[in-house]
Amino acid sequence: xxxxxxxxxxxxxxARYSTLPLNQILxxxxxxxxxxxxxxxxxxxxxxxxxxxxxxxxxxxPDRSRVEAVNDAWDQFSSFSEYDEFxxxxxxxxxxxxxxxxxxxxxxxYHNIFRIGTILQDLGFxxxxxxxxxxxxxxxxxxxxxxxxAHETLIWAVKSxxxxxxxxxxxxxxxxxxxxxxxxxxxxxxxxPERIRINGKKIHSTQKPEALLYRIILATTRPGDVILxxxxxxxxxxxxxQRLGRNWIGIEQELQYIQxxxxxxxxxxxxxxxxxxxxxxxxxxxxxxxxxxxxxxxxPGQILYFDRNPDIRAMVLSNGHLSVDGWSGSIHMAAxxxxxxxxxxxxxxxxxxxxxxxxxxxxLKQKFLSGISKEDDLKENL
Amino acid sequence: xxxxxxxxxxxxxxARYSTLPLNQILxxxxxxxxxxxxxxxxxxxxxxxxxxxxxxxxxxxPDRSRVEAVNDAWDQFSSFSEYDEFxxxxxxxxxxxxxxxxxxxxxxxYHNIFRIGTILQDLGFxxxxxxxxxxxxxxxxxxxxxxxxAHETLIWAVKSxxxxxxxxxxxxxxxxxxxxxxxxxxxxxxxxPERIRINGKKIHSTQKPEALLYRIILATTRPGDVILxxxxxxxxxxxxxQRLGRNWIGIEQELQYIQxxxxxxxxxxxxxxxxxxxxxxxxxxxxxxxxxxxxxxxxPGQILYFDRNPDIRAMVLSNGHLSVDGWSGSIHMAAxxxxxxxxxxxxxxxxxxxxxxxxxxxxLKQKFLSGISKEDDLKENL
DNA sequence: ATGCTACATGAATCACCCC
DNA sequence: GGGGGTGATTCATGTAGCA
Numbered sequence: 001x002x003x004x005x006x007x008x009x010x011x012x013x014x015a016r017y018s019t020l021p022l023n024q025i026l027x028x029x030x031x032x033x034x035x036x037x038x039x040x041x042x043x044x045x046x047x048x049x050x051x052x053x054x055x056x057x058x059x060x061x062p063d064r065s066r067v068e069a070v071n072d073a074w075d076q077f078s079s080f081s082e083y084d085e086f087x088x089x090x091x092x093x094x095x096x097x098x099x100x101x102x103x104x105x106x107x108x109x110y111h112n113i114f115r116i117g118t119i120l121q122d123l124g125f126x127x128x129x130x131x132x133x134x135x136x137x138x139x140x141x142x143x144x145x146x147x148x149x150a151h152e153t154l155i156w157a158v159k160s161x162x163x164x165x166x167x168x169x170x171x172x173x174x175x176x177x178x179x180x181x182x183x184x185x186x187x188x189x190x191x192x193p194e195r196i197r198i199n200g201k202k203i204h205s206t207q208k209p210e211a212l213l214y215r216i217i218l219a220t221t222r223p224g225d226v227i228l229x230x231x232x233x234x235x236x237x238x239x240x241x242q243r244l245g246r247n248w249i250g251i252e253q254e255l256q257y258i259q260x261x262x263x264x265x266x267x268x269x270x271x272x273x274x275x276x277x278x279x280x281x282x283x284x285x286x287x288x289x290x291x292x293x294x295x296x297x298x299x300p301g302q303i304l305y306f307d308r309n310p311d312i313r314a315m316v317l318s319n320g321h322l323s324v325d326g327w328s329g330s331i332h333m334a335a336x337x338x339x340x341x342x343x344x345x346x347x348x349x350x351x352x353x354x355x356x357x358x359x360x361x362x363x364l365k366q367k368f369l370s371g372i373s374k375e376d377d378l379k380e381n382l
Numbered sequence: 383x384x385x386x387x388x389x390x391x392x393x394x395x396x397a398r399y400s401t402l403p404l405n406q407i408l409x410x411x412x413x414x415x416x417x418x419x420x421x422x423x424x425x426x427x428x429x430x431x432x433x434x435x436x437x438x439x440x441x442x443x444p445d446r447s448r449v450e451a452v453n454d455a456w457d458q459f460s461s462f463s464e465y466d467e468f469x470x471x472x473x474x475x476x477x478x479x480x481x482x483x484x485x486x487x488x489x490x491x492y493h494n495i496f497r498i499g500t501i502l503q504d505l506g507f508x509x510x511x512x513x514x515x516x517x518x519x520x521x522x523x524x525x526x527x528x529x530x531x532a533h534e535t536l537i538w539a540v541k542s543x544x545x546x547x548x549x550x551x552x553x554x555x556x557x558x559x560x561x562x563x564x565x566x567x568x569x570x571x572x573x574x575p576e577r578i579r580i581n582g583k584k585i586h587s588t589q590k591p592e593a594l595l596y597r598i599i600l601a602t603t604r605p606g607d608v609i610l611x612x613x614x615x616x617x618x619x620x621x622x623x624q625r626l627g628r629n630w631i632g633i634e635q636e637l638q639y640i641q642x643x644x645x646x647x648x649x650x651x652x653x654x655x656x657x658x659x660x661x662x663x664x665x666x667x668x669x670x671x672x673x674x675x676x677x678x679x680x681x682p683g684q685i686l687y688f689d690r691n692p693d694i695r696a697m698v699l700s701n702g703h704l705s706v707d708g709w710s711g712s713i714h715m716a717a718x719x720x721x722x723x724x725x726x727x728x729x730x731x732x733x734x735x736x737x738x739x740x741x742x743x744x745x746l747k748q749k750f751l752s753g754i755s756k757e758d759d760l761k762e763n764l
Numbered sequence: 765a766t767g768c769t770a771c772a773t774g775a776a777t778c779a780c781c782c783c
Numbered sequence: 784g785g786g787g788g789t790g791a792t793t794c795a796t797g798t799a800g801c802a
Contacts, residue, residue: 110509175675491777
């Protein structure tokens with residue numbers, strides 16, 4: 001299919017059927033291509049826009065070799081206001097294309113990230129974190145006139161303050177040896193076999209490491225989600241999305257990058273599904289306290305003690321409420337009434353077991369839930 | 383001298399003789415006080431302005447204790463544009479007061495730093511570095527809904543691109559074990575005896591650590607220079623300046639902070655300071671197992687064998703946990719589950735290499751750590 | 765003195781479903 | 784759309800108390 005026909009096909013599919021050109025690279029300036037994508041259609045956007053580096057002259061190392069600079073045509077802007085206009089244009093379209101609960105990541109350096117952050121806030125985006133990619137092996141400052149610029153900044157934002165965004169907290173915690181993941185990420189720059197080269201010469205001046213995208217995608221998407229990258233380059237986003245069982249859409253101007261990206265992604269094998277479906281803590285395992293009463297795990301009239309304190313008592317009513325000094329309500333409300341703020345009643349109310357030991361009522365919930373799963377097992381085995 | 387007379391004296395000295403009120407705290411809003419200082423008169427400005435945090439509700443730790451919020455009157459702004467106006471006002475005056483070869487540091491978080499950076503650039507400042515203060519002991523994200531906000535951002539800027547600014551490269555290199563100082567700084571938050579308290583209660587909600595100012599002042603001033611802090615607070619800038627033999631000028635509104643700062647600075651001996659006496663931590667070298675998964679050294683879905691036993695298997699999940707018979711957890715927990723006591727998972731779990739031989743996963747860790755320190759990476763890549 | 769445990773706390777934009 | 788009910792969630796460090 002010719003390029004022109006390809007573009008026509010994409011536009012046709014999107015406009016007519018509101019379907020998305022999944023797992024494809026669309027050629028062109030993202031300011032021209034984004035308008036063809038439907039409203040509220042993608043789950044995540046990762047953007048690595050031009051940094052507006054404003055390098056003035058060649059830079060030489062102490063051994064007098066020349067540093068290959070980022071002076072591609074796509075990184076030339078004549079002024080801040082021109083850069084701002086450009087940024088507003090693509091960010092506005094990203095906002096339209098993003099689902100209301102979707103999220104946006106943008107990466108940059110001090111040359112451009114302050115302008116990006118300000119524009120994001122002015123467009124109504126709500127910043128969740130700024131994350132620092134700390135390079136374990138940055139290029140030193142050869143002339144010794146500044147601090148080694150050893151990091152880049154990522155902004156993670158959603159469309160509004162009340163967006164119900166995805167954050168796979170437990171996956172992040174697991175990835176970090178069971179400690180909460182922080183806003184400082186230690187990742188080497190892209191080099192070695194991962195760096196795409198032709199005849200030993202790197203074809204993209206700012207190729208991002210796959211490890212960076214791995215963490216972003218694992219943290220803020222689910223398998224099957226659609227990830228859009230409006231500055232696709234050599235397709236790091238697509239390669240990692242493919243590996244993690246996510247769908248992707250890339251937008252890129254340069255044919256050379258597109259070809260390299262297509263070859264690269266074609267070589268990626270997705271991970272097996274059972275390695276991707278992570279044990280997500282279910283939010284829907286809610287069990288009303290009254291169910292325990294119905295199933296005789298706790299009896300109407302039984303006495304519960306707050307925080308193992310034998311003097312703070314409540315009586316279980318037949319409807320599953322607790323009665324405290326004439327007042328009655330749920331285990332949570334009763335606990336809140338005593339400690340003065342919202343709290344989890346399952347962990348605050350204790351009963352005396354057959355040995356005379358205090359046990360939180362949560363153990364009864366556990367007992368009940370495991371009993372149910374045994375029943376299910378029984379049914380399945382029949 | 384009464385307060386009014388004191389202000390009159392300052393204005394008189396500045397206006398008439400162009401002398402500076404050195405080593406003094408001027409009381410008032412810096413937007414009112416700065417205009418009294420002469421043009422091009424100070425060498426360095428350090429500013430820790432309000433962050434515009436916009437906290438909405440109380441926050442509780444999992445142990446149900448309440449987090450003391452930053453809800454001081456000085457951090458209340460009704461909108462971004464009001465915050466921008468405020469920032470433009472004081473930054474514009476700072477630009478006027480700063481010598482042409484002087485420098486400016488501003489600290490902030492994602493709530494405000496993008497706006498500050500944009501305004502700086504729009505006023506003509508030239509950014510030299512953004513520096514990341516990485517907190518070794520930040521407050522966690524108690525609800526597990528974002529990444530731990532473990533850093534703050536500093537911007538180091540000069541008045542124009544051709545300013546002949548101070549950077550004590552060799553002092554910085556010496557301070558960093560003879561390695562070039564990078565843009566990521568590892569410094570604990572201000573606590574313990576350094577934190578100023580009255581009756582055990584901190585008097586300023588956002589007191590900065592002296593180690594941070596120590597590095598800034600050592601890097602970008604000379605002895606005898608004049609350092610201005612328009613948001614002086616409890617005087618960290620003054621205390622460190624005094625210790626390092628620099629002159630300082632503080633501007634602060636709150637009388638309580640001023641009094642604490644005066645007492646604090648009076649206790650400082652301007653002795654030759656010992657850099658190593660400051661609690662500056664080096665970067666951690668801990669490597670989570672998940673990092674190897676992120677870097678594709680081990681793949682989701684891959685099978686590991688316990689103690690080379692082909693019958694005791696685990697599958698690597700995409701989050702870096704191991705899955706064993708439906709259970710999942712870290713390599714260490716998985717190993718403990720099997721052998722019954724705490725153990726080092728790195729040495730107990732084996733994979734099959736390309737020759738079909740068992741190799742402990744520790745060899746991958748070694749491979750990763752040696753790979754990122756390769757010299758050619760340093761030289762070849764931006 | 766030393767070691768151990770318990771407790772306090774820090775610039776934090778900190779939930780979500782269902783009626 | 785608002786309000787009430789249910790329940791998920793933390794790390795490093797300094798200090799106090801006690802054996």
